[in-house]
Amino acid sequence: MAVHDSSISGPILALHQVSMPFRFPVTFEVPKHCYVNARVLRDQFKRLQYAEHEVTRKALKYIARNTELPPRARLEAQLQLTSMPKYTAFNQIRDRCVATGNSKSLIRDFKLNRTAFRDRARAGLIPGVKVASW
Amino acid sequence: MLSRVLKSHSANLGVIRRSFGTFSPVYNSSSSGPETTSDDKKSAKFSTPQEYIEQKKLERAQEEIFQQNLLEEEFKYQPKYISPNEVDPITGRPIPINVELLKYKPLNLPKTHGHEVAKLKFRGYNEDSLIRAAEFAARSAYYLGIPTNKITSLKTEKRLYTVIKSPFAQAKTKQNFHRTTFNKELVAFDANPEVLDLWLSFVNKHAIEGVEYKASMTTHESLDYNKQIDALAADEFELPQAYEGTTDPVAKKVEELLKSDTFKQFLEEKK
Numbered sequence: 001m002a003v004h005d006s007s008i009s010g011p012i013l014a015l016h017q018v019s020m021p022f023r024f025p026v027t028f029e030v031p032k033h034c035y036v037n038a039r040v041l042r043d044q045f046k047r048l049q050y051a052e053h054e055v056t057r058k059a060l061k062y063i064a065r066n067t068e069l070p071p072r073a074r075l076e077a078q079l080q081l082t083s084m085p086k087y088t089a090f091n092q093i094r095d096r097c098v099a100t101g102n103s104k105s106l107i108r109d110f111k112l113n114r115t116a117f118r119d120r121a122r123a124g125l126i127p128g129v130k131v132a133s134w
Numbered sequence: 135m136l137s138r139v140l141k142s143h144s145a146n147l148g149v150i151r152r153s154f155g156t157f158s159p160v161y162n163s164s165s166s167g168p169e170t171t172s173d174d175k176k177s178a179k180f181s182t183p184q185e186y187i188e189q190k191k192l193e194r195a196q197e198e199i200f201q202q203n204l205l206e207e208e209f210k211y212q213p214k215y216i217s218p219n220e221v222d223p224i225t226g227r228p229i230p231i232n233v234e235l236l237k238y239k240p241l242n243l244p245k246t247h248g249h250e251v252a253k254l255k256f257r258g259y260n261e262d263s264l265i266r267a268a269e270f271a272a273r274s275a276y277y278l279g280i281p282t283n284k285i286t287s288l289k290t291e292k293r294l295y296t297v298i299k300s301p302f303a304q305a306k307t308k309q310n311f312h313r314t315t316f317n318k319e320l321v322a323f324d325a326n327p328e329v330l331d332l333w334l335s336f337v338n339k340h341a342i343e344g345v346e347y348k349a350s351m352t353t354h355e356s357l358d359y360n361k362q363i364d365a366l367a368a369d370e371f372e373l374p375q376a377y378e379g380t381t382d383p384v385a386k387k388v389e390e391l392l393k394s395d396t397f398k399q400f401l402e403e404k405k
């Protein structure tokens with residue numbers, strides 16, 4: 001995986017002077033626990049990137065939100081935070097079906113899409129789940 | 135000594151000494167018990183204080199004599215087994231009692247003080263494995279000498295999942311599924327922490343797959359516990375020192391950032 005370290009701790013101006021910009025393709029480990037397609041891979045990439053930059057993001061956010069610190073330092077932190085790539089943000093991560101890679105009508109408890117869930121539930125493959133009748 | 139006293143006492147009260155066999159079992163006491171006339175019943179219902187005291191005395195004496203009789207007579211040891219207690223041809227021994235006990239509900243010891251020390255909660259989708267896990271814990275508690283109560287069932291949860299049966303145009307047609315989660319609880323009393331630790335680690339070691347175990351322990355603190363806590367914070371913390379030696383990676387990063395040249399200038403400006 002290409003090391004992406006665009007001098008986040010340095011001043012903003014330095015961002016443009018980074019010698020080697022971050023660019024695709026990036027090699028990273030393909031997830032083995034689930035069905036893989038392009039969108040799953042894209043999501044996996046975001047997850048890995050978020051994990052890598054989590055500490056920095058949280059630290060910057062802490063500085064930016066801390067009212068005890070001088071306003072200029074807070075602004076600086078906020079600017080650094082916004083200058084970080086989008087794929088390092090948590091809100092870019094979307095849960096996907098483990099069986100089909102679908103992201104719509106996902107049942108979180110099982111990490112399955114509704115069709116994948118229904119097939120499995122009807123076959124009795126999910127522990128504790130039965131066709132309800134009352 | 136006691137029996138002699140009781141005997142003389144009972145003679146005064148007019149209690150007839152009866153052997154154990156003559157006492158009728160509890161379940162048909164109503165049919166074969168001593169006959170009571172309607173007058174007796176009436177007097178039993180509206181007795182004077184004096185009469186009531188006498189009656190109670192008589193009952194107590196009768197009870198004590200019964201207890202004595204239980205101790206005096208020798209019983210023939212005739213345990214009733216579910217399975218025939220045959221000698222195993224290979225080992226040359228009968229089935230051990232603790233193995234036989236697996237066919238019964240787990241035994242539990244009486245509480246000595248009734249101080250709750252731990253609460254074990256079991257959670258799972260399969261009730262049979264849940265019972266197996268809970269009974270295993272109860273039996274091991276019995277053999278470790280930890281008093282427990284009986285295994286109690288807690289509320290069964292049913293989570294409903296409604297999915298559409300077929301997509302788009304027929305999306306109104308739904309199918310309901312539910313997941314049942316069973317809950318059981320076992321409360322342990324009066325054990326000291328070492329024994330409790332041993333028990334919990336043993337239960338943990340032999341934990342069954344598909345059952346979620348959760349143990350919460352209750353400990354007792356001295357009455358000056360709040361003073362102990364206050365004493366800890368007696369020396370005032372200064373903020374930079376308070377964060378010294380922290381293992382939180384975010385805190386470390388914050389420190390690193392604030393010490394960097396960019397942030398340093400802003401921090402100095404303020405001063």
